[in-house]
Structures are given as structure tokens and as C-alpha cells.
Amino acid sequence: xxxxxxxxxxxxxxxxxxxxxxxxxxxxxxxxxxxxxxxxxxxxxxxxxxxxxxxxxxxxxxxxxxxxxxxxxxxxxxxxxxxxxxxxxxxxxxxxxxxxxxxxxxxxxxxxxxxxxxxxxxxxxxxxxxxxxxxxxxxxxxxxxxxxxxxxxxxxxxxxx
Numbered sequence: 001x002x003x004x005x006x007x008x009x010x011x012x013x014x015x016x017x018x019x020x021x022x023x024x025x026x027x028x029x030x031x032x033x034x035x036x037x038x039x040x041x042x043x044x045x046x047x048x049x050x051x052x053x054x055x056x057x058x059x060x061x062x063x064x065x066x067x068x069x070x071x072x073x074x075x076x077x078x079x080x081x082x083x084x085x086x087x088x089x090x091x092x093x094x095x096x097x098x099x100x101x102x103x104x105x106x107x108x109x110x111x112x113x114x115x116x117x118x119x120x121x122x123x124x125x126x127x128x129x130x131x132x133x134x135x136x137x138x139x140x141x142x143x144x145x146x147x148x149x150x151x152x153x154x155x156x157x158x159x160x161x
Contacts, residue, residue: 057099
């Protein structure tokens with residue numbers, strides 16, 4: 001297969017009091033942050049305020065240490081859990097550190113979105129924003145391995161792609 005290169009252009013940045021990567025067990029559920037969308041894209045936010053949650057796609061810009069990228073990992077580095085491939089994990093250390101998170105949309109004020117439960121650091125480039133639509137985004141009968149059941153008790157969905 002021929003190698004292809006893709007250029008992504010951020011539509012905005014995250015503004016948060018979280019400046020550096022916290023420990024893996026850090027609880028993001030009450031973290032309130034802002035997404036500052038570039039004025040060029042502000043009109044694209046029209047109608048977003050009618051949704052309770054949004055899906056934020058962002059670039060994990062601080063997950064660049066190639067020595068931390070491995071093709072086999074353990075969830076949050078926990079040696080008690082089974083080893084899985086990086087594509088069967090949520091590790092931000094991957095060939096393309098794209099992350100996706102469903103966050104509670106608190107407000108929209110011109111080009112500023114206030115959100116809760118976005119696990120992104122201050123300055124994180126945002127690649128895209130989509131409304132969270134349960135009928136599209138929460139598949140019926142989805143399942144995860146038994147060892148990962150505890151990770152899905154929270155109603156705020158988390159997913160890093």
C-alpha cells in the first residue's frame with residue numbers, strides 16, 4: 001500500500017486550566033473548559049446550542065514522545081490488566097494522536113463553546129466538532145471486554161480514536 005499524507009487544519013483550540021498531562025486516573029468529569037473556534041468557522045456553530053452534548057475531535061499535541069508509543073499496551077499502564085494492541089486501546093500515544101470525546105455542552109457564545117468533561121489540555125488543537133446524537137452515536141448492544149466493564153459505568157461517553 002502506498003503511504004498517504006493528510007494535512008489537518010485546526011478549527012480552534014481548547015482553553016483549560018489543565019496545562020500538563022495529569023495522571024491516567026485523573027477524573028475529568030467536572031473539568032469545565034472552553035473551545036475557542038476560529039472566527040472563520042463561527043457561522044458553522046449555528047444551531048449547536050440546541051444539543052446537550054457534542055463530540056470533539058482533537059489532536060493530542062503533547063502525545064509526541066515516540067518512546068511512549070507501543071503497538072501493545074495495558075489500560076492506563078495497569079499491569080493487572082491484559083495487554084492489547086494500541087488500536088484496541090485509548091492510548092493517546094499512537095501513529096496519529098487523534099482523540100474523540102463526548103462532552104457536555106454548557107453554552108455557546110459567538111465562537112466560544114463552554115464544555116464539561118473534555119479530557120484535553122490547554123492549547124489542544126480542535127480538528128472538528130459534531131453534535132452528539134444518541135441514535136447515531138450510541139449503538140445498541142455494543143460490548144467491551146469484561147476487564148473494561150468498569151470503564152463504561154459513567155454516562156459521559158469517552159473515546160479516543
